[in-house]
Amino acid sequence: MLDNKTVAVVVPCYNESQQIMMVLDSMPSFVDRIIVVDDASKDDTVGTVIKNLTDNTSTLELTSNLNNEIAPNIYNRADIEVKRKSIDEIQKFTPSEILNKNPNTEKIIVIKHLENGGVGAAIATGYKWCKDHDIDCTAVMAGDGQMDPDELESICKPVIAEDIDYVKGNRLIHKSAWVIIPRVRFLGNSILSILTKIASGYWGVSDTQSGYTAISNNALNSVPLYDIYKRYGMPNDLLVKLNIAFCTIREVKIKPIYGVGEKSKLNIIKVSLPIL
Structure with a gap:
């Protein structure tokens, strides 16, 4: 917990068997749940996680709010309707299965997509688990190790302490950005960020493509959540949806990280055209 608020981290994975344990082993102690969502990897990402799970028991037991019984009265029809919609919407997410034997008391939750849905779909699956378990703050960290775990607290703090709804790490304002970030990505990110400002109405957001985030x-x-764009345009689409819902947003400075063993799966042209 962080300031008595529950914190979870969603880790979307696709073919990250070489990197995933580095991410999990470096997770800060205040994280209550780590939701590993494997997007139908072709390698043994899931097997790598499961065979390396040791002492995975958490002292904090979490149960799904979908299992809570609501006794009808004249005042709670809205609560009953919200629960019904939460149950019905499960069918709209990418089909998946939870591989844990005791998910209520295990810290690392392993969810496997039964078909490849895309990085946005994997994050949406993790978000759904956290929503149904009433997590106060849910962060996202990629499974390839490109996000510094020491910066997680600064990402989560505005959600925890200031009731900000969505926080994005901003790599572009770091003084090393022009040196560390590949030039093509820097320029592409800048262009997409300008266009996303126009589309979303969040004019104060500079690094729209950053995946290091926290959400309330x-x-x-x-x-x-089931309607979030399923592939690499997810950050842009989510910003539009958040502004429609009158959610507050904040950016915090983070370091750009490359060269930690990750292998890029991003085809700039293939990804950029659908986002545009």
Whole structure:
């Protein structure tokens, strides 16, 4: 927990068997749940995680709010309707299965997509788990190790302490950005960020493509998670949906990280055209 608020980290993975344990082993101690979502990897990402799970028991037991019984009365029809919609929407997400034997008391939750949905779909699956378990603050860290775990607290703090709905790490304002970030990505990111400002209305956001984020429970319950763009345009689409839902947003400075063993799966031209 962080300031008595529950914190979870969604880790979307696709073919990250070489990197994933580095991410999990470096996770800060204040994280209550780590939701590893494997997007139908072709390698043994899931097997690598499961065979390396030791002492995975958490002292914090979490149960799904979908299992809570609501006794009808004249005042709670809205609560019953929200629960019904939360149950019905499960069918709209990418088909998946939870591989844990005791998910209520295990810290690392392993969810495997039964078909490849895309990075946005993997994040949406993790978001859905956190929404249904009433997590106060849900962060996203990639499974390739490109996000510094020491910066996680600064990403989560505005959500935890200031009731900000969505926080994005901003790599472009770091003084090393022009040196560390590949030039093509820097320029492409800058162009997409300008266009996303226009589309979303969030004029104060500079690094729209950053995947290092934290989101509030309020925001998870304010947007249709199953309808988030399923592939690399997810950050742009989510910003539009958050502004429609009147959610507040904040950026914090983070370091750009490359060369930690990650292998890029991004085809700039193939990804940019659908986003545009």
